[in-house]
Amino acid sequence: MDLVVGGGKFGLKAAEYLLLRKRDFIIIDPSDECAAARKFKEKFVKAEAKDLEKFVKKFEPEWIFPTAPIHVAAEALKDKFIPWNEKVNEILSGIPARVIVSVGMGSIVVSYNRDKICLDNCSSPEICPVTKIKRPCPMYELLRFACPEARILISHQLSPGIGAINGKDFASLLEEAKKVEKIVVATACNCHGVITALMSS
Numbered sequence: 001m002d003l004v005v006g007g008g009k010f011g012l013k014a015a016e017y018l019l020l021r022k023r024d025f026i027i028i029d030p031s032d033e034c035a036a037a038r039k040f041k042e043k044f045v046k047a048e049a050k051d052l053e054k055f056v057k058k059f060e061p062e063w064i065f066p067t068a069p070i071h072v073a074a075e076a077l078k079d080k081f082i083p084w085n086e087k088v089n090e091i092l093s094g095i096p097a098r099v100i101v102s103v104g105m106g107s108i109v110v111s112y113n114r115d116k117i118c119l120d121n122c123s124s125p126e127i128c129p130v131t132k133i134k135r136p137c138p139m140y141e142l143l144r145f146a147c148p149e150a151r152i153l154i155s156h157q158l159s160p161g162i163g164a165i166n167g168k169d170f171a172s173l174l175e176e177a178k179k180v181e182k183i184v185v186a187t188a189c190n191c192h193g194v195i196t197a198l199m200s201s
Helices: 009-020 035-039 049-059 085-092 139-146 167-177
Strands: 002-005 025-029 044-046 063-066 081-083 100-104 107-111 151-159 162-166 182-188 192-200
Touching (some): 002 009, 002 049, 009 035, 009 063, 009 162, 025 035, 035 044, 063 167, 085 100, 085 107, 085 182, 139 151, 139 182, 167 182
Antiparallel strands (some): 081 192, 107 192, 151 162
């Protein structure tokens, strides 16, 4: 069983990928009018990222596809936590300005292709086909350097343009978050990422 979070363009793409591979899956999105809900009615459940814990416990997904335009891992923790902005300022000191896309609400969004549009179905080669620049290291390693204590969920590229988080890693994060007052969580692939600092509300 796999779980697709977000039913828009990329959620639809993930669902089609899973369908072709004959893998069982469900899609969650807060809107039952989204593209994936219309195409995969029998696989769709109306829910939000903050509801993820119950889906992870019930289905124990092998892969979680975070296709929604939010930091899915951080949103799953929002019932307990609020943005920890002071920590964000500290993390920023370890991230090169040329990869920072945005900062705010406890999160930093980063990309090696900050100013242009990525190619569809990109295979993430070492030299970016858009910028023509060789990345110095995977983005998840850069975020690990910027914040060594962060819980980093790697988005593994399962197919060009399609990434997913290991379900056991996600479940482990949810359990750890229950035991702490502050946490930094990041989700990143080779080229892009988002890191969010949270503290108890």
